[in-house]
Amino acid sequence: MKTIELRSPYLIFVGDAAEDCYAKTGFGLVQWRRELCQGQLSLAGGSVDVGLPPMTLKQAASSGVGSLIIGTAAIGGTIPEGWLDTLVAAADLGIDIVAGVHTRLNNIPRLSRAAERSGARLIDVRVPPAELSVGTGRKRPGRRLLTVGTDCAVGKKYSALALEQALHKAGMKATFRASGQTGIMIAGAGIPIDAVVADFISGAAEALSPDNDPDHWDVIEGQGSIFHPGYCAVSMGLLVGSQPEAFVVCHEAGRTHILGWDNFKLPSVDEVIARTLILGRQTNPAIRCVGVSVNTSALAPEQSESYLADLSARVGLPCVDPLRTGTAKIIDYINQQGMT
Amino acid sequence: MKTIELRSPYLIFVGDAAEDCYAKTGFGLVQWRRELCQGQLSLAGGSVDVGLPPMTLKQAASSGVGSLIIGTAAIGGTIPEGWLDTLVAAADLGIDIVAGVHTRLNNIPRLSRAAERSGARLIDVRVPPAELSVGTGRKRPGRRLLTVGTDCAVGKKYSALALEQALHKAGMKATFRASGQTGIMIAGAGIPIDAVVADFISGAAEALSPDNDPDHWDVIEGQGSIFHPGYCAVSMGLLVGSQPEAFVVCHEAGRTHILGWDNFKLPSVDEVIARTLILGRQTNPAIRCVGVSVNTSALAPEQSESYLADLSARVGLPCVDPLRTGTAKIIDYINQQGMT
Numbered sequence: 270m271k272t273i274e275l276r277s278p279y280l281i282f283v284g285d286a287a288e289d290c291y292a293k294t295g296f297g298l299v300q301w302r303r304e305l306c307q308g309q310l311s312l313a314g315g316s317v318d319v320g321l322p323p324m325t326l327k328q329a330a331s332s333g334v335g336s337l338i339i340g341t342a343a344i345g346g347t348i349p350e351g352w353l354d355t356l357v358a359a360a361d362l363g364i365d366i367v368a369g370v371h372t373r374l375n376n377i378p379r380l381s382r383a384a385e386r387s388g389a390r391l392i393d394v395r396v397p398p399a400e401l402s403v404g405t406g407r408k409r410p411g412r413r414l415l416t417v418g419t420d421c422a423v424g425k426k427y428s429a430l431a432l433e434q435a436l437h438k439a440g441m442k443a444t445f446r447a448s449g450q451t452g453i454m455i456a457g458a459g460i461p462i463d464a465v466v467a468d469f470i471s472g473a474a475e476a477l478s479p480d481n482d483p484d485h486w487d488v489i490e491g492q493g494s495i496f497h498p499g500y501c502a503v504s505m506g507l508l509v510g511s512q513p514e515a516f517v518v519c520h521e522a523g524r525t526h527i528l529g530w531d532n533f534k535l536p537s538v539d540e541v542i543a544r545t546l547i548l549g550r551q552t553n554p555a556i557r558c559v560g561v562s563v564n565t566s567a568l569a570p571e572q573s574e575s576y577l578a579d580l581s582a583r584v585g586l587p588c589v590d591p592l593r594t595g596t597a598k599i600i601d602y603i604n605q606q607g608m609t
Numbered sequence: 610m611k612t613i614e615l616r617s618p619y620l621i622f623v624g625d626a627a628e629d630c631y632a633k634t635g636f637g638l639v640q641w642r643r644e645l646c647q648g649q650l651s652l653a654g655g656s657v658d659v660g661l662p663p664m665t666l667k668q669a670a671s672s673g674v675g676s677l678i679i680g681t682a683a684i685g686g687t688i689p690e691g692w693l694d695t696l697v698a699a700a701d702l703g704i705d706i707v708a709g710v711h712t713r714l715n716n717i718p719r720l721s722r723a724a725e726r727s728g729a730r731l732i733d734v735r736v737p738p739a740e741l742s743v744g745t746g747r748k749r750p751g752r753r754l755l756t757v758g759t760d761c762a763v764g765k766k767y768s769a770l771a772l773e774q775a776l777h778k779a780g781m782k783a784t785f786r787a788s789g790q791t792g793i794m795i796a797g798a799g800i801p802i803d804a805v806v807a808d809f810i811s812g813a814a815e816a817l818s819p820d821n822d823p824d825h826w827d828v829i830e831g832q833g834s835i836f837h838p839g840y841c842a843v844s845m846g847l848l849v850g851s852q853p854e855a856f857v858v859c860h861e862a863g864r865t866h867i868l869g870w871d872n873f874k875l876p877s878v879d880e881v882i883a884r885t886l887i888l889g890r891q892t893n894p895a896i897r898c899v900g901v902s903v904n905t906s907a908l909a910p911e912q913s914e915s916y917l918a919d920l921s922a923r924v925g926l927p928c929v930d931p932l933r934t935g936t937a938k939i940i941d942y943i944n945q946q947g948m949t
Contacts, residue, residue, distance in 0.1 A: 273678055294715065403839040404838050404839040405838065405839070405870070406839070406872065406873055462807060463806075463808040464807065464808065466805070466806060467802060467803050467806070467842060467846065468839075468840065470842040471838060471839055471840075471841065471842060496891060498744050498746030498761065498811060498850075498891065498892055499743040499744040499746070499808075499812065500808065501845055501849050501891070502807060502842045502843070502845045502849070503842070505841055505842045506845075532747075533746055545883070547887070550840070551836060551838065
């Protein structure tokens with residue numbers, strides 16, 4: 270297996286979370302893959318509602334749920350003792366348990382014994398698949414779009430999901446390809462690229478977007494930034510292995526420095542475009558930028574509009590805020606340019 | 610522990626190898642670290658002589674040998690059954706066993722039991738240390754020179770070792786920093802950077818060349834090539850984390866395509882210089898190229914001379930063949946440019 274693959278439909282477990290901010294993964298699943306989510310399960314004391322029908326484990330098992338997805342984070346990134354009875358019961362019913370926490374599910378003896386008994390799988394979306402290889406650079410059929418960023422946490426996953434949705438709305442074939450843990454839960458498949466062994470980064474990126482129909486778009490979730498002092502190698506391998514013909518730069522309006530690396534000035538959108546072109550040409554000489562996706566939540570609505578208009582005039586490309594304007598302009602641009 | 614560290618002096622084990630080409634590691638150790646090598650040990654049928662006094666395990670133990678280094682490769686990259694009695698006996702005497710083979714030493718029960726009894730360590734130089742972190746980009750005191758390449762297997766390790774030697778000859782402080790398995794055996798320390806988890810590549814490079822005296826040069830062994838479809842991410846992280854102020858491009862005269870990636874034209878030396886400058890400026894704006902180190906073994910002596918002269922005229926930098934001309938010209942250039 271070259272990518273992680275989850276069994277749908279899902280039961281979203283929100284534990285005893287009392288505040289929505291802890292359940293971002295659960296909300297993301299409902300937002301982007303409502304059709305795969307059968308129900309939600311919370312514990313005593315939990316008050317988060319991700320908008321799904323409440324469901325017991327027995328109901329889940331009898332309605333064919335494939336995976337219980339831990340859609341909330343506990344403090345410290347662990348599996349709290351109080352969740353265990355429920356997770357063990359789910360595994361005993363043959364339901365896969367899917368988590369993206371620090372603790373390895375297989376290292377919890379009660380849980381691994383239950384999984385062994387029933388054949389349920391314990392899936393850590395932070396653990397890459399075992400069978401990765403070195404990147405070949407072989408040109409693959411199908412179209413590819415990668416979201417890249419001026420930094421971490423600027424909306425690369427969100428933009429990729431929004432672009433996939435916009436492609437579908439335009440009647441085009443498209444698949445979101447997840448390279449990070451939350452994305453993998455949403456997509457039901459993927460590779461946590463930052464956890465792959467260095468030698469296999471571009472090879473993992475190749476496995477993530479395999480051969481496809483000539484008119485099919487893979488929309489690949491980017492990671493980090495090519496300018497990032499800590500994570501640039503991940504971004505580099507993902508870019509070179511993805512061989513995208515199109516990329517979208519993601520940015521957060523108002524950010525001035527690399528988040529958590531205060532001595533490093535944020536690169537400009539223009540700098541990211543220029544460098545991504547240089548490095549991407551290595552495996553795809555036809556690479557081009559097709560737009561910019563900006564999180565303008567720090568700006569008032571009129572400010573946001575003028576920010577996007579100014580940026581668009583400067584870079585000569587459609588600039589959107591996926592939450593405020595949607596991403597259709599970028600898809601229109603791709604079509605106008607005859608890229609399909 | 611952030612880097613692997615070996616205990617010297619060494620006993621070089623050449624097994625039952627009958628041909629020198631299998632014992633490249635053993636020869637490399639003797640060439641570059643003769644002062645750390647106490648003796649050699651071969652088995653019945655072995656005829657390789659790396660030029661050290663023959664030594665039994667008992668002699669090794671009584672003369673204070675710290676590590677038995679497996680200086681030869683067996684077919685398939687394993688530890689042959691016929692070597693085991695000797696390795697177990699060495700471990701029983703408290704001598705560390707050091708190998709860079711596919712088989713993990715700890716997975717050989719007889720060997721791991723012997724090591725447990727005596728306290729000897731079993732060291733796989735292909736396994737990175739556990740305590741790595743994300744790169745910080747923090748500027749570190751001390752000077753740094755990185756060897757980069759137009760491809761894999763163009764002499765990046767050899768050139769770095771030759772440059773370290775030339776720096777010492779010029780009376781300058783210098784330490785070779787190993788990023789690959791053979792280099793680690795020679796240096797007695799290092800990190801196999803291609804085996805590190807993606808997120809930690811630049812962090813590992815930072816750990817590899819820590820804070821040092823202002824007039825001390827770390828000469829860092831490069832890996833892969835920034836243009837390589839498979840390994841570019843490793844090269845990128847190593848470059849950004851090393852923060853070199855100086856780099857030397859390594860190349861093999863006559864190579865036209867990336868070794869094993871026949872669809873990819875080899876980048877020119879000029880292209881590698883230009884791109885390394887662009888990417889390296891991210892963490893060290895003062896980065897510059899100080900020379901080119903070419904393996905001209907495919908050329909006749911007079912051809913080699915004119916090749917190096919032409920290249921030097923083109924790039925405006927000293928160009929050497931470390932085996933034929935030595936690398937002193939590069940050190941002279943560094944000094945002439947007032948980089949020390």
